[in-house]
Amino acid sequence: MFSLPKTATIIEVGPRDGLQNEAKTVKTEDKLAFIHALQTAGLSEMELTSFVSPKWVPQMADARDIVAGTKKFGRQLVLTPNERGITSALEAGVDSIAIFVGVSNSFNEKNINKSTAQAMENLRPLIEKAKQDGIFVRACISTAFYCPFEGAVNPQDTIDLCRQFVDWGVDELSVADTIGMANPQESHELFSRLKKQFPDILIAAHFHDTRRMALANAYAALLAGIDRFDASAGGLGGCPFAPGATGNAATEDLVHMFHRMGVDTGVDLDKLFEAISLIEPHVSNSLQTGMYTLYKNRK
Numbered sequence: 001m002f003s004l005p006k007t008a009t010i011i012e013v014g015p016r017d018g019l020q021n022e023a024k025t026v027k028t029e030d031k032l033a034f035i036h037a038l039q040t041a042g043l044s045e046m047e048l049t050s051f052v053s054p055k056w057v058p059q060m061a062d063a064r065d066i067v068a069g070t071k072k073f074g075r076q077l078v079l080t081p082n083e084r085g086i087t088s089a090l091e092a093g094v095d096s097i098a099i100f101v102g103v104s105n106s107f108n109e110k111n112i113n114k115s116t117a118q119a120m121e122n123l124r125p126l127i128e129k130a131k132q133d134g135i136f137v138r139a140c141i142s143t144a145f146y147c148p149f150e151g152a153v154n155p156q157d158t159i160d161l162c163r164q165f166v167d168w169g170v171d172e173l174s175v176a177d178t179i180g181m182a183n184p185q186e187s188h189e190l191f192s193r194l195k196k197q198f199p200d201i202l203i204a205a206h207f208h209d210t211r212r213m214a215l216a217n218a219y220a221a222l223l224a225g226i227d228r229f230d231a232s233a234g235g236l237g238g239c240p241f242a243p244g245a246t247g248n249a250a251t252e253d254l255v256h257m258f259h260r261m262g263v264d265t266g267v268d269l270d271k272l273f274e275a276i277s278l279i280e281p282h283v284s285n286s287l288q289t290g291m292y293t294l295y296k297n298r299k
Helices: 014-018 028-040 063-069 083-091 105-112 116-132 155-167 184-197 214-223 251-260 269-282 290-298
Strands: 009-012 045-050 075-079 096-102 136-142 172-177 202-207 228-231
Touching: 009 251, 014 028, 014 045, 014 075, 028 045, 028 063, 028 269, 045 063, 063 075, 063 083, 075 136, 083 096, 083 116, 096 105, 096 116, 105 116, 116 136, 116 155, 136 155, 155 172, 155 184, 172 184, 172 228, 184 202, 184 214, 202 214, 214 251, 228 251, 251 269, 251 290, 269 290
Parallel strands: 009 045, 009 228, 045 075, 075 096, 096 136, 136 172, 172 202, 202 228
Antiparallel strands: none
16 A cells, blocks of 8 residues: 655746746746745746756747746755856855756757767866855756657666666756656656665656647656655646747646645645746746636636
């Protein structure tokens, strides 16, 4: 007989992962209003922005202004893809960073022009230096289940990559179904193995809803002992470097599902809907997630 956790933590990725691939330029003040509304809803852990070249991700060109303009509340992460990004983030006063690498070689080669081994070789000294400086480091593991170029990924390869990060001292692993191809059985099996092998590290599940499986996969991960989940308000997002990746698991749908099962997230759904309504006019597509659609229809 399984038992569910009493609480679960949502790491809100909408301001960064949700908006990074948005075609319309979202003004800094509109992003900040969105972020502060999400904080008011109770989301205390959040990816704010990314210190990445504006040439590749123009939407994140205002990263320094976002960090400076965000109220201090809980853990505020920024994505830092390389040494330059980490340096810029630390100069901006950031104390929590996220780095990323794909399990599959093809994904990394098309994304950052490096093999997985080369990417890890470059990341190791950056992680070790960050930890020496007291920085919280989150390792985002892309293509943990499937790669858009190679297909199915061997679960052992994902575990081995996670082990390297754990050995180097990262604080958290965010394990991602980048293109939304995983099924609940695969989710349960991989996260069960990760929890067993790394019982003392934070592990978060990151699902995309490409095939409408994000909630089912999150439930399977919950049953495997995972109590941390990345999600994006309004289901915003998608990876610009992963063909076929659509929006993230919607924060409001995850919160509703967890609350209905008696798993508290500390998030106020009505205030979350208000946050989503603030950003919706500034994005290209109408937001049609299950719970947000119900909210709009009842107004």
